[in-house]
Amino acid sequence: xxxxxxxxxxxxxxxxxxxxxxxxxxxxxxxxxxxxxxxxxxxxxxxxxxxxxxxxxxxxxxxxxxxxxxxxxxxxxxxxxxxxxxxxxxxxxxxxxxxxxxxxxxxxxxxxxxxxxxxxxxxxxxxxxxxxxxxxxxxxxxxxxxxxxxxxxxxxxxxxxxxxxxxxxxxxxxxxxxxxxxxxxxxxxxxxxxxxxxxxxxxxxxxxxxxx
Numbered sequence: 526x527x528x529x530x531x532x533x534x535x536x537x538x539x540x541x542x543x544x545x546x547x548x549x550x551x552x553x554x555x556x557x558x559x560x561x562x563x564x565x566x567x568x569x570x571x572x573x574x575x576x577x578x579x580x581x582x583x584x585x586x587x588x589x590x591x592x593x594x595x596x597x598x599x600x601x602x603x604x605x606x607x608x609x610x611x612x613x614x615x616x617x618x619x620x621x622x623x624x625x626x627x628x629x630x631x632x633x634x635x636x637x638x639x640x641x642x643x644x645x646x647x648x649x650x651x652x653x654x655x656x657x658x659x660x661x662x663x664x665x666x667x668x669x670x671x672x673x674x675x676x677x678x679x680x681x682x683x684x685x686x687x688x689x690x691x692x693x694x695x696x697x698x699x700x701x702x703x704x705x706x707x708x709x710x711x712x713x714x715x716x717x718x719x720x721x722x723x724x725x726x727x728x729x730x731x732x733x734x735x736x737x
Contacts, residue, residue: 531569536576538563543582543592544681554583554590581679597732600683604728607680608721610673611660615716618663619708626659627709634702656701663708684731693730700726 539559542548560570574590577583584593593599633652657677661670700723707716 531565532572535559535563535565535569536573539573539577540580540582540678543577544678544685546682546685548592550592550595552592554592556590580675582682595683595735597735600731600735601728603676603679603683604724604731607676608724610669610676611724612717612720614660614664614666614669614673615704615708615720616713617666617669618660619711619713619716621665622663622708622711623659624709627663627705630656630659631702631705631709634698634705637698653697653701656705660708683735684727690730690734696726697723 539548539554548554554574556567556570556574559574560567563570574583574585578585578590582593583590630652633655657673661673664670700719703719704716704723707719
C-alpha cells in the first residue's frame with residue numbers, strides 16, 4: 526500500500542492554498558502554527574516550506590517564512606522567463622514531435638469543449654495541461670522541463686484571478702490550437718511565434734485582473 530509522506534502532503538496542501546489565494550501574498554507561515562493547522566509535526570512543515578521556497582511560492586528571511594509577494598513587476602518578470610522557456614520548448618517539440626499525439630490534440634482543440642462542458646476550477650483552460658505535457662515530452666529536454674515545472678506553481682497563482690473570463694478562455698483555446706498546428710507541421714519558427722503571442726496576450730490579461 527502506497528503511503529504519502531507527511532512532508533509531501535503538507536507541501537501539496539500549502540502549495541494549493543497559495544495558488545488558490547487561500548494564503549495570500551505576505552501571509553506569515555510560522556512552523557508551529559502551520560503544523561498545528563495541518564495536523565503534522567514541525568519537521569514535515571519545514572521540509573514543505575523549503576520546497577515551496579525553492580519553487581518561488583514562499584519567501585524566507587532567517588527563520589521567518591511568508592507567502593511570496595506578488596507585484597506587477599514580479600508578474601512581468603515571471604512571464605519574461607516563461608516566454609524564454611516555452612518558446613524554446615515549442616521549437617523543440619516541433620522538431621521532435623509525435624505526429625499521432627499532436628494530431629489527436631489538434632482534433633480535440635478544433636472540436637472544442639462538449640456542450641455543457643464545465644471547466645474545472647483548477648484547470649480552467651481547455652486541454653492546457655494536456656498540451657503542456659505533450660510539449661514537455663516532445664521537447665525531450667530534462668533541464669528545460671525541470672525549469673518549466675519550477676515556475677508552473679507561480680504561473681497558476683498569477684492567473685487565478687484571470688480564469689473566470691470566458692472570452693479570454695475562448696481566445697486562449699484558439700491560440701493553443703495555432704501552437705498545436707505549428708508543432709504538427711514541424712514549423713519551429715511559427716511554433717515559437719504562436720507561443721510568444723499567446724503568452725503576451727495572457728500577460729496583458731493577467732495584469733488587468735490582478736488585485737495588486
